[in-house]
Amino acid sequence: MPEPIVPRLGVCHRPDGAANLREVYVASQGVCEVVMLVRAAVAAAHPDVMRVAERFFECHLLPERGYGELVASLGLRGVTTFHDDELELADELHAAVTAPASAAVSPAVSSAVPSVVSDAWDKLVQRRLLKEHGLTQVEAVPVEGPEDLVAGFAALGRPCVLKPRRAAGGQGVAFLDDERDVRRQLGLRHGWAGLMLETRIDPAPHPTGPGWLGSLVSVETLSTRDGRVHLGVLDKLPVAVTRGAGAAGADAVNVQGDILPSCLPEEQCRAAEEYTGRVLGALGVRSRLTHTELLLTAAGFELLEVNGRLAGHTARLFRLLDGPDLVAMALRVAAGEVPEPGSAALRGAAAGVFPTFADRAGPVRTSLRRRELRGLPGVCAVDELAEDGTPKSATQFRMANVTLRAGDRPALDAAVAGLLRVLEQEMGAEMGAGLGAEMGAER
Numbered sequence: 001m002p003e004p005i006v007p008r009l010g011v012c013h014r015p016d017g018a019a020n021l022r023e024v025y026v027a028s029q030g031v032c033e034v035v036m037l038v039r040a041a042v043a044a045a046h047p048d049v050m051r052v053a054e055r056f057f058e059c060h061l062l063p064e065r066g067y068g069e070l071v072a073s074l075g076l077r078g079v080t081t082f083h084d085d086e087l088e089l090a091d092e093l094h095a096a097v098t099a100p101a102s103a104a105v106s107p108a109v110s111s112a113v114p115s116v117v118s119d120a121w122d123k124l125v126q127r128r129l130l131k132e133h134g135l136t137q138v139e140a141v142p143v144e145g146p147e148d149l150v151a152g153f154a155a156l157g158r159p160c161v162l163k164p165r166r167a168a169g170g171q172g173v174a175f176l177d178d179e180r181d182v183r184r185q186l187g188l189r190h191g192w193a194g195l196m197l198e199t200r201i202d203p204a205p206h207p208t209g210p211g212w213l214g215s216l217v218s219v220e221t222l223s224t225r226d227g228r229v230h231l232g233v234l235d236k237l238p239v240a241v242t243r244g245a246g247a248a249g250a251d252a253v254n255v256q257g258d259i260l261p262s263c264l265p266e267e268q269c270r271a272a273e274e275y276t277g278r279v280l281g282a283l284g285v286r287s288r289l290t291h292t293e294l295l296l297t298a299a300g301f302e303l304l305e306v307n308g309r310l311a312g313h314t315a316r317l318f319r320l321l322d323g324p325d326l327v328a329m330a331l332r333v334a335a336g337e338v339p340e341p342g343s344a345a346l347r348g349a350a351a352g353v354f355p356t357f358a359d360r361a362g363p364v365r366t367s368l369r370r371r372e373l374r375g376l377p378g379v380c381a382v383d384e385l386a387e388d389g390t391p392k393s394a395t396q397f398r399m400a401n402v403t404l405r406a407g408d409r410p411a412l413d414a415a416v417a418g419l420l421r422v423l424e425q426e427m428g429a430e431m432g433a434g435l436g437a438e439m440g441a442e443r
Contacts, residue, residue, distance in 0.1 A: 006030065006031060006032050006033055007032050007033070007077035007078075007335045007336075008032065008033045008035055008074065008075050008076050008077060009028075009032040009033070009034055009035065009076060009077055009078055009079070009080065009331055009334060009335050010034075010035050010036075010037045010071065010074065010076045010078070010079035010080070010090075010093060010094075010097070011024060011034050011035070011036055011037065011079070011080060011081060011082070011331075012037050012038075012039075012079065012080075012081040012083070012086035012089050012090040012093070013036050013037070013038050013042075013053065013081070013082075013083070013086075014038070014039075014042050014081075014083040014085055014086055015042075015046050015049050016083070017081070017082035017083035017084075017086075017309075017312075018082040018083070018309055018310040018311055018312045018314070018315070019082040019310060019315065019327045019330075021049070021052055021053055021056065021057075023315065023327050024082070024327060024331075025056050025057070026327075027325055027327035027328040027331060028328070028331055031328050031331050031332055031335075032077070032331050032332075032335050033058075034057050034058075034331070035057065035058045035059075035060065035074055035076060036053050036057045036058065036059040036060070037060055037062055037071065037079065037093065038050065038053070038059060038060070038061055038062065039061070039062050039064075039089075040061045040062060040063050040064070041064075043061050060074070062089075068096060071093050071096065071097060072096065072097065074097075076093075076097045077097070077098075077335045077336055078094050078097065078098060078334040078335050078336060079093040079094040079097060079334065080094065080288070080309075080330060080331065080334035081309060082309055082310055082327075082330070083309070084121075084166075084167075084307060084309060087121045087308050087309060088119075088121065088166075091308075094334065098336075117129065117283050117284040117285075120283045120284065120285065120306075120308065121166065121306075121307075121308050122165050122166060123140075123163070123164075123165045123166070123196060123305060124140055124142055124165045124196045125165075126283065126303075126305065126306060127139075127140040127196075127198060128140065129282055129283065130279060130282055130283075130303060133278075133282045135275075135278055135279055135282060135303065136302065136303050137201060137299075137302060138198050138199050138201060138302065138303075139156055139198065139199045140196050140197065140198035140199075141155065141156065141196065141197050141198075142165075142195070142196055143162065143192065143195040143196055143197050144192055144193060144194075144195070145192045146186050146192065148192075148195075148197075149162065149182060149185060149186065149192075149195075149197060150182065150186075152197040153176060153179075153182050153197065156197060156198075156199050157199070158176065158177055158178055159175065159176060159177050159199075159200045160175075160176045160197050160198060160199055160200060161173060161174070161175055161176070161197070161198050161199075161200055162174045162176055162185060162195060162196075162197050163195065163196060163198075164194055164195055164196075165194050165195065165196050166194060171246075171250070171253075172195075172246070172247075172250050173246070173250055173251055173253050174189075174246075174249060174250050174251050175200070175241065175243070175251055176197075184244075184249060185249050187249070188248055188249030189248050189249045189250070190248045191248070201295060201297055201302050202297065202298070203215035203216070203295050203296055203297060204296045204297050204298045205296075206235065206264075206296060207264065207265070207268070207296070208263050208264060208265065209235065209263040209409075209413060210413050210416075210417060212237065212238070212416075212417065212420065213235055213236070213237065213238075213259075213263075214235070214236040214237050214238035214239060214256075215238070215295060215296045216236050216239070216293060216294060216295050216296060216304065217233055217234060217235055217236065217262055217264065217272055217293075217294050217296065218233070218234045218236065218258070218291055218292060218293050218294070218311065218314075219232075219233050219234075219272055219273055219276040219291075219292045219294065220232050220233075220234070220289065220290075220291055220292075220310075220311065220314055220326070221273075221276060221277070221280060221289065221290050221292065222289055222329060222333065222339065222341055223280060223285050223286045223287060223288055223289075223290065223333075224286065224287060224333060224338045224339075225286055225287060225338065226338055228277055228280065229341050230273040230276065230277070231318070231323070231324065231326070231341055232260055232261055232262075232318065232323070232346070233261060233262040233264065233269045233272050233273065234258050234259060234260045234261070234262055234314065234317075235258075235259040235262045235263060235264070236255070236256075236257060236258060236259070237255075237256035237257035237258075237259075237353065237355065238256060239253060239254065239255055239256065240252075240253070240254045240256055240355075240356045240358075241253055241254075242254075242356075242358075242360060245360055252360075252397070254356045254396075254397065254398075255354070256353070256354060256355045256356060257351060257352055257353040257354060257355065257416075258311075258313050258314060258317060258351065258352045259349070259350075259351040259412070259416070260314075260317040260318065260321065260346065260349065260350050260351070261346060261349060261409065263409050263413075271300065271301065272294055272301055275294065275300070275301045275303075276292045276294070279292060279303055279306060280292070280306065283306060285306070285308070287333050287334070287336075288308060288309070288330070288333060288334065289309065289310050289326060289329060289330045289333065290306055290307060290308055290309075291306075291307040291309070291310065291311035291314065292305075292306050292307070293305050293306075293307075309330070310326055310327065310330050313352040314326060315327050316352065316403065317350040317351070317352060317403075318346075320348075320350040320380065320403070320405050321346040321347050321348055321349070321350050321405070322346065322347045323346050324339075324341045329341065348405060348406055348407045348408060348412075349405070349406055349407075349408055349409045349411070349412035350380075350403070350404065350405045350406075350412070351403070351404045351405075351412055351415075351416050352401070352402075352403050353400075353401075353402045353403075353404065353416055353419060353420070354384075354398045354399075354400065354401040354402070355398065355399050355400070355420065355423060356397045356398055356399065357386075357392050357397050357398075357399060357427070360392055360393075360397055362392070363388075363389050363390060363391055363392070364386040364387060364388055364389065364390050364391075364392055364394075364427070365388060365389075365427075365428050366386065366387075366388050366426050366427045366428065367388065367426065368385065368422070368423075368426040368427065369385075370382045370385050372422075372426075373385065373400065373402060373419070373422070376415070376418060376419055376422065377406075377414070377415045377418060378404040378405060378406045378411070378412060378414075378415025378416075378418075378419075379402055379403070379404055379415070379419065380403045380404060380405050381402070381403040382400065382401070382402050383401040383402070383403070384398060384400055384401035385399075385400045385401075386398065386399050386400065386427070399423045399427050400423060402419060404416060404419065
């Protein structure tokens with residue numbers, strides 16, 4: 001019997017995305033034939049990655065311009081990406097390969113439009129549109145030069161956050177408390193194009209669970225042409241901010257961990273999902289997986305940002321708990337299918353923990369070894385551990401990157417607390433301070 005024909009799906013790839021080459025390959029089996037679409041500049045910068053990609057996938061290099069005819073010839077059902085920097089390219093190509101068939105092909109293909117709102121992943125566009133819909137209290141203005149920063153800070157008042165309109169991982173973010181911080185940005189920041197300034201909202205402590213939880217959650221959502229399914233609400237460790245430690249005057253902003261499922265009361269989880277659904281509806285999001293970050297405040301939830309792709313680490317946590325394969329789901333929905341997330345409850349609780357050094361100066365000083373961490377209760381994997389004598393920057397200032405699993409959330413919380421104690425004791429350092437009132441950064 002011949003093998004069933006699976007759709008060909010383009011993936012705009014770049015290293016350090018939410019799904020690596022191995023994860024994409026495994027998830028695509030029986031789902032689609034992945035065709036890697038890589039910008040020529042990205043391929044030139046990462047030849048080792050391309051050598052691996054070419055062993056497992058059909059690969060095509062995209063020049064800066066004039067790639068439309070090439071992509072149109074590949075017979076793709078759709079295009080997606082797992083990297084924030086490639087969202088606009090993937091959306092452009094997806095629209096191009098699906099639009100010609102819209103009049104003659106099944107609705108499953110023709111309706112697989114990534115987003116109705118133009119520039120939906122621009123944070124300033126998000127803020128302004130959601131403000132119009134009454135879905136955010138944050139005020140935001142564009143910043144394209146030093147004079148815009150001065151005028152914007154005077155108009156919005158303090159405190160504020162200066163950040164790129166299109167970036168992830170806290171890159172380029174600076175927290176501004178007063179005019180001294182503004183003057184510092186004027187003296188140190190080099191690039192001004194594509195920035196925005198927004199007001200900061202005071203967070204509220206996580207209402208339940210251990211004290212080391214951060215004041216934010218995320219909601220992972222599958223949006224199809226038929227509706228939305230919220231796949232899970234995750235708690236977070238505090239986002240660490242080191243003032244002035246980023247490039248060109250920016251602060252260093254680091255996520256420190258994800259925990260599935262959230263220990264928020266059921267009614268608050270449902271409220272987070274309902275609010276997220278309204279945000280995604282206002283942005284016209286459909287036919288994709290999204291990762292929405294929400295701040296906990298005294299008045300309820302406030303949007304931090306919407307990411308138009310799968311979040312890093314999240315798919316791994318779902319797999320550990322026998323949940324849906326989020327990478328495969330992202331591929332299916334981009335190919336025009338309506339994937340079924342399943343109704344089975346997650347089995348247990350899982351966390352990815354990657355705390356940063358509070359003090360970035362000096363080399364790592366520790367006798368801790370991976371085997372010691374692997375022997376701790378609940379630890380499933382140790383992907384990374386800062387080694388004695390190496391610069392802390394070698395691990396991007398992370399002490400370790402550890403995955404944990406337990407039968408329920410209380411047992412997981414105890415395991416995470418034990419891990420944090422060991423890291424702080426054996427590394428001779430404390431975990432990076434949480435954002436607290438500085439909240440406003442994003443992943």
